[in-house]
Amino acid sequence: MRHAPSLSEQSHDIQGMLKSGFGSLTTSRFRLLTILDERLAKAWLAQLLDTGLVASAEQVGKPKQEKQQKEPLDAVVAIGFTYSGLTKLGCRETSEHPFPTPFRSGMGSELRAKLLRDEYRQWTWTDREGPGGGEVVHILLAEWKARGVASRLPAIDPHVFSVIEVGEDSDFFDGDGKLREPFGFRDGLAQPVIRGLRDQDGESLKQAREGARDLYDDRVVEPGEFILGYRNEYDELTFCPNVEGWTSASGRFTLNGSYLAVRQFEQDVAAFEAFEAANADFAAANGVSAGEKLMGRRKNGLPLSWKGDPAVPVSDSAADAFRYRVEDADGFMCPKGAHVRRSNPRDSLGIDVQSSIKSSKLHRLLRRGRPYREKSGRQGIFFIACNADLERQFEFIHQRWLQNRRFGALESQDDPIVGSQQCPKAFTIPDQPSGGEVSLQHFTQTLGGGYFFLPGITALNFIARA
Amino acid sequence: MLEIVRQQMICIVAPGWGGGAEIPKQLHDALDALLEDVAVVHFASIGLLPALAGAPNQQPVLVLELAVEEGLRPYDLLYRLVYHPDGAMWTLFGAMVAPHVAVPTAKDKEQLLNQLMSWHSIAAGGFVGARDRSVRQIKMESDLLDQTRIEARKLKPKYSNDRTAFALALARWAYANPRFEWAVKPAPRSYWRGKGASIGAKLAYPVAAIVLWFVVLGIVWALPRAYNWFFGEPGHVGRAIEDAVTKTSECLLTMSWHGLLAFALIAFLVWLFLVPLPAQFVSWRRWLNSVQQELDRPTQTLSSLATYAGGWLIGVPLLLAVAACALAYTVAPLAYAVAPDYMINVVEPKLPKLTGLQIVGIAVVAIAAVLCIGALFYRLNRRFKKLSEQFFHPLEDDVPRAQQIHPSIERCEADLVDGTQHMFSLTELRGPPWWSAWCIRAALRIVTFAGRVFFTQGWLGNAPGIHFGHWHIIDNGRRFLFCSNYDGNFGGYLDDFINGAAVGTTLAWRWTELRPRAPALPEQPGIAKPRSFPPTRFVVFRGVKCELRFKSYARDSMLPHLYHFDACNRTVDQINLATGLRDALFGERNEKNDDLIMRVIET
Numbered sequence A: 001m002r003h004a005p006s007l008s009e010q011s012h013d014i015q016g017m018l019k020s021g022f023g024s025l026t027t028s029r030f031r032l033l034t035i036l037d038e039r040l041a042k043a044w045l046a047q048l049l050d051t052g053l054v055a056s057a058e059q060v061g062k063p064k065q066e067k068q069q070k071e072p073l074d075a076v077v078a079i080g081f082t083y084s085g086l087t088k089l090g091c092r093e094t095s096e097h098p099f100p101t102p103f104r105s106g107m108g109s110e111l112r113a114k115l116l117r118d119e120y121r122q123w124t125w126t127d128r129e130g131p132g133g134g135e136v137v138h139i140l141l142a143e144w145k146a147r148g149v150a151s152r153l154p155a156i157d158p159h160v161f162s163v164i165e166v167g168e169d170s171d172f173f174d175g176d177g178k179l180r181e182p183f184g185f186r187d188g189l190a191q192p193v194i195r196g197l198r199d200q201d202g203e204s205l206k207q208a209r210e211g212a213r214d215l216y217d218d219r220v221v222e223p224g225e226f227i228l229g230y231r232n233e234y235d236e237l238t239f240c241p242n243v244e245g246w247t248s249a250s251g252r253f254t255l256n257g258s259y260l261a262v263r264q265f266e267q268d269v270a271a272f273e274a275f276e277a278a279n280a281d282f283a284a285a286n287g288v289s290a291g292e293k294l295m296g297r298r299k300n301g302l303p304l305s306w307k308g309d310p311a312v313p314v315s316d317s318a319a320d321a322f323r324y325r326v327e328d329a330d331g332f333m334c335p336k337g338a339h340v341r342r343s344n345p346r347d348s349l350g351i352d353v354q355s356s357i358k359s360s361k362l363h364r365l366l367r368r369g370r371p372y373r374e375k376s377g378r379q380g381i382f383f384i385a386c387n388a389d390l391e392r393q394f395e396f397i398h399q400r401w402l403q404n405r406r407f408g409a410l411e412s413q414d415d416p417i418v419g420s421q422q423c424p425k426a427f428t429i430p431d432q433p434s435g436g437e438v439s440l441q442h443f444t445q446t447l448g449g450g451y452f453f454l455p456g457i458t459a460l461n462f463i464a465r466a
Numbered sequence B: 001m002l003e004i005v006r007q008q009m010i011c012i013v014a015p016g017w018g019g020g021a022e023i024p025k026q027l028h029d030a031l032d033a034l035l036e037d038v039a040v041v042h043f044a045s046i047g048l049l050p051a052l053a054g055a056p057n058q059q060p061v062l063v064l065e066l067a068v069e070e071g072l073r074p075y076d077l078l079y080r081l082v083y084h085p086d087g088a089m090w091t092l093f094g095a096m097v098a099p100h101v102a103v104p105t106a107k108d109k110e111q112l113l114n115q116l117m118s119w120h121s122i123a124a125g126g127f128v129g130a131r132d133r134s135v136r137q138i139k140m141e142s143d144l145l146d147q148t149r150i151e152a153r154k155l156k157p158k159y160s161n162d163r164t165a166f167a168l169a170l171a172r173w174a175y176a177n178p179r180f181e182w183a184v185k186p187a188p189r190s191y192w193r194g195k196g197a198s199i200g201a202k203l204a205y206p207v208a209a210i211v212l213w214f215v216v217l218g219i220v221w222a223l224p225r226a227y228n229w230f231f232g233e234p235g236h237v238g239r240a241i242e243d244a245v246t247k248t249s250e251c252l253l254t255m256s257w258h259g260l261l262a263f264a265l266i267a268f269l270v271w272l273f274l275v276p277l278p279a280q281f282v283s284w285r286r287w288l289n290s291v292q293q294e295l296d297r298p299t300q301t302l303s304s305l306a307t308y309a310g311g312w313l314i315g316v317p318l319l320l321a322v323a324a325c326a327l328a329y330t331v332a333p334l335a336y337a338v339a340p341d342y343m344i345n346v347v348e349p350k351l352p353k354l355t356g357l358q359i360v361g362i363a364v365v366a367i368a369a370v371l372c373i374g375a376l377f378y379r380l381n382r383r384f385k386k387l388s389e390q391f392f393h394p395l396e397d398d399v400p401r402a403q404q405i406h407p408s409i410e411r412c413e414a415d416l417v418d419g420t421q422h423m424f425s426l427t428e429l430r431g432p433p434w435w436s437a438w439c440i441r442a443a444l445r446i447v448t449f450a451g452r453v454f455f456t457q458g459w460l461g462n463a464p465g466i467h468f469g470h471w472h473i474i475d476n477g478r479r480f481l482f483c484s485n486y487d488g489n490f491g492g493y494l495d496d497f498i499n500g501a502a503v504g505t506t507l508a509w510r511w512t513e514l515r516p517r518a519p520a521l522p523e524q525p526g527i528a529k530p531r532s533f534p535p536t537r538f539v540v541f542r543g544v545k546c547e548l549r550f551k552s553y554a555r556d557s558m559l560p561h562l563y564h565f566d567a568c569n570r571t572v573d574q575i576n577l578a579t580g581l582r583d584a585l586f587g588e589r590n591e592k593n594d595d596l597i598m599r600v601i602e603t
Helices: A007-013 A038-051 A064-069 A083-088 A101-105 A110-115 A205-219 A269-278 A280-286 A290-295 A339-343 A353-363 A391-402 A457-465 B002-006 B025-038 B074-082 B088-097 B106-119 B135-159 B163-176 B178-184 B199-231 B236-274 B276-280 B282-296 B302-338 B340-350 B356-383 B385-392 B407-415 B433-453 B490-500 B502-509 B547-557 B572-586 B591-600
Strands: A027-035 A075-081 A139-145 A161-171 A258-267 A370-373 A379-387 A425-429 A436-440 A444-454 B009-015 B041-049 B061-068 B120-122 B125-128 B421-429 B466-474 B479-486 B512-514 B561-566
Touching: A007 A457, A027 A370, A038 A075, A038 A457, A075 A083, A083 A444, A101 A110, A101 A391, A101 A444, A110 A391, A110 B407, A161 A379, A258 A391, A269 A280, A269 A290, A280 A290, A290 A339, A290 A425, A339 A391, A353 A391, A353 B490, A379 A391, A379 A444, A391 B490, B002 B125, B002 B433, B009 B088, B009 B106, B009 B466, B009 B479, B025 B041, B025 B074, B025 B088, B025 B561, B041 B421, B041 B466, B041 B479, B061 B088, B061 B466, B061 B479, B074 B088, B074 B106, B074 B120, B088 B106, B106 B120, B120 B466, B125 B433, B135 B163, B135 B178, B135 B572, B135 B591, B163 B178, B163 B572, B163 B591, B178 B572, B199 B236, B236 B276, B236 B302, B276 B282, B282 B302, B282 B356, B302 B340, B302 B385, B356 B385, B407 B561, B421 B433, B421 B490, B421 B547, B421 B561, B433 B466, B433 B502, B479 B502, B490 B502, B490 B547, B512 B547, B572 B591
Parallel strands: none
Antiparallel strands: A027 A139, A027 A161, A075 A139, A075 A444, A161 A370, A258 A379, A258 A444, A370 A379, A425 A436, B009 B061, B009 B120, B041 B061, B041 B561, B125 B466, B421 B479, B421 B512, B466 B479
């Protein structure tokens, strides 16, 4: 009987993005690579690893004091691989511990398009040939940098990789250092906190606890929900697939890794603003714009049920400390079909508060995407969700909550922001004595998507050098 | 009572399927038309089981699953299906009964009906969510819901600020609309969801049964005396009978009182340790939670192994001792009646002579000691943190081939993604099949009873969205078939079982295993490696809590459906909502009903 690896002893092997959203590195850029030459691709990967840009969880998200003592990181890179990318680079899954079916089958496949209820796909990139078309990519390269810092990435040879660049170096942080997505909403607030791997690059634990009052534990999730090989919310070690030739004694190939569900959304800002303008009366009468009702949050990040003065700034932790069941069961504040209520129903779906919170923790995502902007002016969100069980987390949220037209007691309504239902479509805003509906157009369009595996750093070395 | 539930879920298990892995379009449409027309079938599905190992006919076995309305006997249902003029049942089963007969005669149909009756199996146990309603009722109430929403849109500008007036206007519209005359009567529900739904009604039956038992004993005791009163002093025989009846009834009466008292005392202790004491003492509450968590832990830790060992060394003997004391106390009057001298001279001197005060004192000390032990463990864990971390840290575990799904199963799930999902699961009974079958039947009767009487709001425990879930022991007790129609997706469905109905699910499946089997047909799933149901502790713990093993077990046991029929395509929530609206519109005008109407018409 041997003890399973301990998270605190493995943070040197976990890619930094699982610990931190790199709030201090405000510029980001995402690249999707298709391998043209396997041997040279491996050599390039080895070169990338030598730069030290692929930071570990041990190196990132440290308390401010500790950072001041050492030189802070000014650029970080994370790298993930599609199933076909791993195969291309010579990784063959073992028969006893193969990759999970959703990852192997790929988000782009026809079957997953049906399961994810994507009615219509016209993609520019994907992880596998399918009905949406698009170039099949193998590698996701995410780069975060401080403002004004030049990229230290090794040059990408067009004979080795075909590259899709998602936006320019994009910076969507405002003067207060807060991230806002193109519609103008604060982003990245409702993040789960990984037990034993909390990002300390912000509020201290004490401040966060005080801000959240007694709701702090609602957001604390076991590490196995996001990192392979650790205890998850079922109190079980997350399944770790393996590849042939992997010989490390500390665990299998995928230990310390995670699966990334990636989607590139283009946001139609003009359409959203037109919707808000058309419903200006609603905002005047209610103090909350119709757009905020769709999203389920105020633009400054406060919940719609916030009782204090919305103009007074509060900590992020306090802004994310709310539930629905007791104070807003009927959705008079945050509509039942609003985007944030669908994607994280908190305590609203089960038989009571505790069982609902427990159950919703089985379906959480660690979001590490960022907004992007292209030269042409097109902008949107490059959505990256880290999870350890694609079926139970990303696919469940997408299929059963976001795209479900019968979510809760709703009738023929999917998510108002990312739903794929034909437009114009209705959105219910509950109110006293009885609420009303507004008509919606599509505000977002999915341009591409895929499942990637984010390996641990030892596994990354294995891919590059074995 | 359970027969009513079990008859709602039928499987026809027909060996010797000679067709392919697809139901021809023409037959598909004919089955749809047939089932739509008979209007009593909620769901129907067809699947193929691999032939039983060693069976003479190695062709696949065709399974037709039917989930039907309450109160319909299998013969009546099959009669309607077989004798329907469309003849779809003959097209499906005819070749397995009388090959090469395209147009069946009356005799052929009779033969088919008899054959189907011999192939049919009613559920060994099951759960019915919101489907105590008839198909017609669900459709009509859905129509009422849709029409009310349309009418509400028209009336909204007039009544937008007055809930009472708005609800009244809608109620008037519904009353005045001849299309909804049927809805004036309160929605028909099964007994335990209607008249018997209150806690009072549910408690009244066991209380009445106990009172009745004592009344019967009293009457039996009084009968010889009444005889004497009428007819005078009896003779020798009469006196002997009177003596025997008196002794027997008095003994039974005392035993019954003792049994009742012992049961009440045990129930009180269970309640005491599980309800007020955890509420009062944090350390006890945490220790109790921790014991349950350790027994349920999927990945072993030193703590879970220690708790399991502790359970065998302390828990089981303690519970057996309590049960033995209760039993001894209950049967003591019988022993006194049969061997009074032995009891008085031999047994009684060995028993401690305690006053009531002493007994109460011992009980209080024992309870305090148990609480202290709980608190001690709790404090030890907090005091020795480093050791504690090791003690509770998971040990290495290997679950091979987890998170794998056969393409045919995913295809079925994708096809039903906008409707009610369906699953077939086939496993084999482990150990001596007769013993497993007996245990499974007993467990399933308990689950069925609980579902029928207590879980009447469409939730099985804390698990929502189940329309029909039923288990069948087939092939003379060798194989175990589970069929279910549910809202959501398969993974979420199993999550609901793990979190909401773990004990029932573990009990239903723990006596099964997966043995290697070839696919029924190419492109269908088979089993390559044998495996047991995830290990359980003390019968009801762990089991389904091992998510990876359980999901993998359930996934690998699954078979795709070739055909699926859903008469209504409504979720459990939608069905409940429509019935609620009917009762609110045609019920009293009060705040609760008005508010329900306002919420329903919002979307």
